[in-house]
Amino acid sequence: MEKGNIKLGKKLDRVAGVLSIIIFLLVGLMRRVKIDLAINSSVLPPVNAILNTFTTLFLLGALYMVIRKNYDAHMKFMTAALISSVLFLLCYVLYHFTTVETSFCREGWIRTFYYVVLLTHIVLAGLSLPFILFTYIRAYTKQFDKHKSLARKVYPVWLYVSITGPVVYLLLKPCYGL
Numbered sequence: 035m036e037k038g039n040i041k042l043g044k045k046l047d048r049v050a051g052v053l054s055i056i057i058f059l060l061v062g063l064m065r066r067v068k069i070d071l072a073i074n075s076s077v078l079p080p081v082n083a084i085l086n087t088f089t090t091l092f093l094l095g096a097l098y099m100v101i102r103k104n105y106d107a108h109m110k111f112m113t114a115a116l117i118s119s120v121l122f123l124l125c126y127v128l129y130h131f132t133t134v135e136t137s138f139c140r141e142g143w144i145r146t147f148y149y150v151v152l153l154t155h156i157v158l159a160g161l162s163l164p165f166i167l168f169t170y171i172r173a174y175t176k177q178f179d180k181h182k183s184l185a186r187k188v189y190p191v192w193l194y195v196s197i198t199g200p201v202v203y204l205l206l207k208p209c210y211g212l
Contacts (some may be wrong), residue, residue, distance in 0.1 A: 086200050
């Protein structure tokens with residue numbers, strides 16, 4: 035049975051916990067606080083969709099590599115997915131701190147579909163954030179049994195969130211600037 039670096043894992047877990055709390059607070063504030071940075075942030079929604087798409091591709095690449103038992107490539111793909119998710123989060127928070135929220139402008143079944151996708155995307159993104167970090171930490175600290183156990187639960191949620199992000203953008207795209 036492998037041990038890994040449990041002591042380092044616990045320290046990193048505390049960092050991940052603090053980061054998760056800070057991110058939750060920022061996301062909570064960004065809808066209430068607007069900051070004028072005198073920048074054109076209209077480019078950020080498509081950038082966010084692209085970053086989420088990259089995350090999806092990296093996650094799929096990581097799955098392919100772990101199935102092939104190429105664990106070094108798997109770790110590289112997962113690191114790339116984590117980096118693209120962090121970049122997404124930075125752009126997302128910047129956009130929402132600097133821009134008034136866009137309302138969905140369409141009616142009918144598409145409106146219901148949009149809100150179902152949006153709400154599941156938001157809830158699962160928020161819930162999965164600390165677990166994504168904990169799962170990555172388990173791999174980084176070579177606690178592979180714990181990593182594998184967490185990853186089986188966290189991976190499909192992260193994949194869903196990364197896929198539905200661009201879907202939300204595409205559904206909301208006709209409503210920007212109205």
